[in-house]
Structure formats: structure tokens, C-alpha cells
Amino acid sequence: MFQDINSTKPLRSRLFNIGLRVLSNRECGSLEASDTLLGIPLYGTDPTTTIRWLDVNIFRNRRVKSKSDMMMLEPESTDIYYESWIDDHYPKRPKELENTHLYSFAQNYDIVKTRPVSSKVKYYEINDGKKFLKRRANPYLINHYFYDGEQVPEKYFFSLLLLFKPWRSLDELKMGCDTYTEAFNFAKEDLKEGIDYGNSMIES
Structure with a gap:
């Protein structure tokens, strides 16, 4: 690294060499490593692979609602957190999915506000019909610690x-x-x- 800094080569060339060294020595995730080994480009979009993160800690942090959302609550309301898959959606899943575990549930479903129009899409009404649990065509890639x-x-x-x-x-x-x-x-x-x-x- 110091050889590149002290080199007499043009600045552009030195910066390029330093950048290559940094990239070649950095840590990378399993997805990037597998794509590199398989020769798959690390740029662009893969529409069939979408990652969903699940917090599997015993003690989890929850996202507090914004001030504007808080102002809309009733004075005695304790509903101060945004909904999450583990704390809200999964425990309140439809009875038809009683034996579905969290991994499969989070992998295969989305929460949407409008009723799906296609007859081929499987969905359930939730939140008293205010939202819908829609089955995905392509499952999420579940990621967690x-x-x-x-x-x-x-x-x-x-x-x-x-x-x-x-x-x-x-x-x-x-x-x-x-x-x-x-x-x-x-x-x-x-x-x-x-x-x-x-x-x-x-x-x-």
C-alpha cells in the first residue's frame, strides 16, 4: 500500500492500484462469494432473489412509530411500535396457516393494502379486512444472524x-x-x- 502511495506513477494510476488492493482484501458475504465463484456478475438486478431479514435475537429492538403517527393515536393507546413479522404478523396469522412455521411464513408471504385481483393469487384477509396476506410467486431468501x-x-x-x-x-x-x-x-x-x-x- 505504501509503495503505491510513494510511487512516482501518475495519481490516477496510484489510486487505481490502491482501490484494487482494498477490494481484493475486503470481507464479503456468502451471496457475493458464491456469485464470484460461479462467475455471476456482481452488478445488475436479480428479480427472483429478494432478501428478507429476520431478527432472531431473544431480546429484540422494535422500531418506534414516528411523532406524526404517535399524534394520531388515542391518548390511552400503547400501540407505539410499527408492526413486524415476528411480533405482529406471524402471531396473528390466519387459522389456515396454524401449522406454518415462521421461516416458511416470512419466506412465502407479503402484506399488501389492496386485495389481489388475479384469481391465481392465494391470499387471506387480515386486520379486519384492512390488509391482505398474499402468497408470493418467488419466495424470499431469508437472512438472519x-x-x-x-x-x-x-x-x-x-x-x-x-x-x-x-x-x-x-x-x-x-x-x-x-x-x-x-x-x-x-x-x-x-x-x-x-x-x-x-x-x-x-x-x-
């Missing part, structure tokens, strides 16, 4: 229970056990998809 099961087992098993065990309230995830690790081991026969997913994340 992945915990090390050996270093932080409680966070690791909580995330798998959260994603792959159907629930209506987060209190259900422990299933009467003292820890999320115990709860996962108790229900692991019904969580084979979660086990396979966890193993695949470790291997990747």
Missing part, C-alpha cells in the same frame, strides 16, 4: 425454535422447560427441518 451452537447454545436453539416451531406466543417456545436448549431437545423429533437447516448453516 446465525449463532454458534457451542458458544451460545441458548441463542442458537432459541433461533431454531423461533423459526421452525409453529407458535402464537413466544412464551410457548420453552414448552414448560427451563431453557431453550432443553425445549429443543424435548421437541427435536418434530423439528427435523430445523435440525437440517442448522446443520446446513454450519457446513456453509
Whole structure:
């Protein structure tokens, strides 16, 4: 790097060389790494791949509504947070999706304000008909922080229970056990998809 800075080459050439060094030594995500290995260009738009982030922390931050939205609330209202997939949409999902886990729910559905017009689109009315839960033609690519099961087992098993065990309230995830690790081991026969997913994340 210092050789490029102290070089007698023109400034443009030196900056170009420094830029190449920075790019070649930086960290990159799994998607960028896989695209690079497969020879797929890192620019442009892929309409079939859309990422949805899920916060799988045991203690999550929530986005507080703006001041203008707060002013529209009733004085006694405690509805101060914007809706989220984990805290609102999934727990209040239609009864037809009772056995659908969070990973599949977030992967395959969108919340829209207008009723879908196509008869081929599957949807459900939610929020007393004010919004609609519409099934996507192309699933989202679900992304989230992945915990090390050996270093932080409680966070690791909580995330798998959260994603792959159907629930209506987060209190259900422990299933009467003292820890999320115990709860996962108790229900692991019904969580084979979660086990396979966890193993695949470790291997990747």
C-alpha cells in the first residue's frame, strides 16, 4: 500500500492500484462469494432473489412509530411500535396457516393494502379486512444472524425454535422447560427441518 502511495506513477494510476488492493482484501458475504465463484456478475438486478431479514435475537429492538403517527393515536393507546413479522404478523396469522412455521411464513408471504385481483393469487384477509396476506410467486431468501451452537447454545436453539416451531406466543417456545436448549431437545423429533437447516448453516 505504501509503495503505491510513494510511487512516482501518475495519481490516477496510484489510486487505481490502491482501490484494487482494498477490494481484493475486503470481507464479503456468502451471496457475493458464491456469485464470484460461479462467475455471476456482481452488478445488475436479480428479480427472483429478494432478501428478507429476520431478527432472531431473544431480546429484540422494535422500531418506534414516528411523532406524526404517535399524534394520531388515542391518548390511552400503547400501540407505539410499527408492526413486524415476528411480533405482529406471524402471531396473528390466519387459522389456515396454524401449522406454518415462521421461516416458511416470512419466506412465502407479503402484506399488501389492496386485495389481489388475479384469481391465481392465494391470499387471506387480515386486520379486519384492512390488509391482505398474499402468497408470493418467488419466495424470499431469508437472512438472519446465525449463532454458534457451542458458544451460545441458548441463542442458537432459541433461533431454531423461533423459526421452525409453529407458535402464537413466544412464551410457548420453552414448552414448560427451563431453557431453550432443553425445549429443543424435548421437541427435536418434530423439528427435523430445523435440525437440517442448522446443520446446513454450519457446513456453509
